[in-house]
Amino acid sequence: MKEYQTITEISGPLVFAEVDEPVGYDEIVEIETPQGETLRGQVLESSEGLVSIQVFEGTGGIDRNASVRFLGETMKMPVTEDLLGRVLDGSGRPIDGGPEIVPEERQDIVGAAINPYSREYPEEFIQTGVSAIDGMNTLVRGQKLPIFSGSGLPHNDLALQIARQATVPEEDEGGEGSEFAVIFGAMGITQEEANEFMADFERTGALERSVVFMNLADDPAVERTVTPRLALTTAEYLAFEKDYHVLVILTDITNYCEALREIGAAREEVPGRRGYPGYMYTDLAQLYERAGRLKDRDGSVTQIPILTMPGDDDTHPIPDLTGYITEGQIVMDRDLHSQGIEPPVNVLPSLSRLMDDGIGEGLTRADHADVSDQMYAGYAEGEDLRDLVNIVGREALSERDNKFLDFADRFEDEFVQQGYDTNRSIEETLEIGWDLLSDLPKEELNRIDEDFIAEHYREDEAEAVQAD
Incomplete structure (x- = not known):
């Protein structure tokens, strides 16, 4: 263990000291102040005859009379x-x-x-x-x-x-x-x-x-x-x-x-x-x-x-x-x-x-990727239509466009919104996704495999929405 009383400068969180032997980069340092307090630091830069030390606890209380000890090991x-x-x-x-x-x-x-x-x-x-x-x-x-x-x-x-x-x-x-x-x-x-x-x-x-x-x-x-x-x-x-x-x-x-x-x-x-x-x-x-x-x-x-x-x-x-x-x-x-x-x-x-x-066959449900892609597409289209509504009003939009607007609202209110105390399984998340997608016309689900649509699309709910 090498000990010096050769501090030349104190700048912000750094202490500079002169040395007469090589000191390793990242080496741990103990600095003992004149008041008897021991502070820990780490060698930040080492050159011939001079090292800069960053002090973890701050440089308050350190002056040129403080002792610097190099411990010969890095922080562990x-x-x-x-x-x-x-x-x-x-x-x-x-x-x-x-x-x-x-x-x-x-x-x-x-x-x-x-x-x-x-x-x-x-x-x-x-x-x-x-x-x-x-x-x-x-x-x-x-x-x-x-x-x-x-x-x-x-x-x-x-x-x-x-x-x-x-x-x-x-x-x-x-x-x-x-x-x-x-x-x-x-x-x-x-x-x-x-x-x-x-x-x-x-x-x-x-x-x-x-x-x-x-x-x-x-x-x-x-x-x-x-x-x-x-x-x-x-x-x-x-x-x-x-x-x-x-x-x-x-x-x-x-x-x-x-x-x-x-x-x-x-x-x-x-x-x-x-x-x-x-x-x-x-x-x-x-x-x-x-x-x-x-x-x-x-x-x-x-x-x-x-x-x-x-x-x-x-x-x-x-x-x-x-x-x-x-x-x-x-x-x-x-x-x-x-x-x-x-x-x-x-x-x-x-x-x-x-x-x-990380999703798909052999993990949770193979329809995960398709559901995600379709919800991305539906939400993105709904977001674009929100900008259009600000210009022409909702009445000027087609029935199809209104469905995508409703989808974007429900996506935020039911899928993204869940609070910080609700823990949803991936199965529950995908069930909510299928519930939202069933509000869209079946022919608009162009990113989902037909077999998944046949298995999960809720026809009766879609028909009820269309009737409304």
């Missing part, structure tokens, strides 16, 4: 199956009043890159109980599917709903013999939000199968860069060594990126788009690409990162780069929220690129 997460049911702070220390963690092992939080050859292609369904996701933008084990939201929208309510409802259906043969766990990583949230999260976890019993990492808004920004890595390291341990199916929910990625920008400014780096670091794409990819499945393991890591788009701008660097790396997105809509739709998921700009591989 103490992992054990007993972490399930525990609440930790953003640095991985227990804050739930429980006992200290007795780890089975300690794993590097950077993780090991998954060899592409060793990856198993994601194609097994995760049921979230949310129709707008399960029916229209299906989540698949090993996928990374972000939620694009905005300030003031109820993305936290949706995240909690998914956390307590998500399961691997029994008929998914790949799910047999493996348990389901949720890792919840919160970055930069308020104390009020943290209280809501914990109250919901405890009320519903979801905490028993979860590990919660809490980085609050008044915690140091530097800690936010560590929190998701601790969460993902825990997820990888449970998935690949204990055979759990792990769902990782990270909120809010925007706060994480703001921390990157703050650190970049303190290092006087040349900024990229809108002041964010030019390496932000690489940094986000290091997080998102830790989702996946391995050929020789039963477990899986699935990610749902949540980000709030500044100004609801989907061209902002954070959602833009996230969209490049991940396999789709779930988009929350402010207009639907103002109408009282819960959850306000707009399925038209939403997308799950792996949906077709």
Whole structure:
């Protein structure tokens, strides 16, 4: 262990110190202040004779008389199956009043890159109980599917709903013999939000199968860069060594990126788009690409990162780069929220690129893909007709067009709208879909196999609507 009293500069969350021996990148540092307080940090940059250190707890109380100790190892997460049911702070220390963690092992939080050859292609369904996701933008084990939201929208309510409802259906043969766990990583949230999260976890019993990492808004920004890595390291341990199916929910990625920008400014780096670091794409990819499945393991890591788009701008660097790396997105809509739709998921700009591989024959029902395609087409046509109604009025539309307008209204009110406490099975979701599609003329169902129409189309309901 090397110890120095050679601090030359303190800038924001960074401390610069002179050294006379090589110091490793990402090496853990302890800084002892003149008041006797010990703070933890990490080497951010190392050059000959000088290192920059990011301090997790902030640089308050540090002056040039402080002692700097280099521990000779990178940051590691103490992992054990007993972490399930525990609440930790953003640095991985227990804050739930429980006992200290007795780890089975300690794993590097950077993780090991998954060899592409060793990856198993994601194609097994995760049921979230949310129709707008399960029916229209299906989540698949090993996928990374972000939620694009905005300030003031109820993305936290949706995240909690998914956390307590998500399961691997029994008929998914790949799910047999493996348990389901949720890792919840919160970055930069308020104390009020943290209280809501914990109250919901405890009320519903979801905490028993979860590990919660809490980085609050008044915690140091530097800690936010560590929190998701601790969460993902825990997820990888449970998935690949204990055979759990792990769902990782990270909120809010925007706060994480703001921390990157703050650190970049303190290092006087040349900024990229809108002041964010030019390496932000690489940094986000290091997080998102830790989702996946391995050929020789039963477990899986699935990610749902949540980000709030500044100004609801989907061209902002954070959602833009996230969209490049991940396999789709779930988009929350402010207009639907103002109408009282819960959850306000707009399925038209939403997308799950792996949906077709995770549904169909041998999983739930083979008509899933056809129903989804037809509802997309019907809802999109209804949305277009709403614009036309604003110009010519509803009376000027044909009977056919009015049916599509009614379909769009019912789709929002009955399919998307379900509240945050309703848990729908995929069978219930598809039943609602067939109920809505039976309001459309049979000849308009041009995206569904005739055999499925013959089996599920409700002729009597359609005739009753036509009679009206």
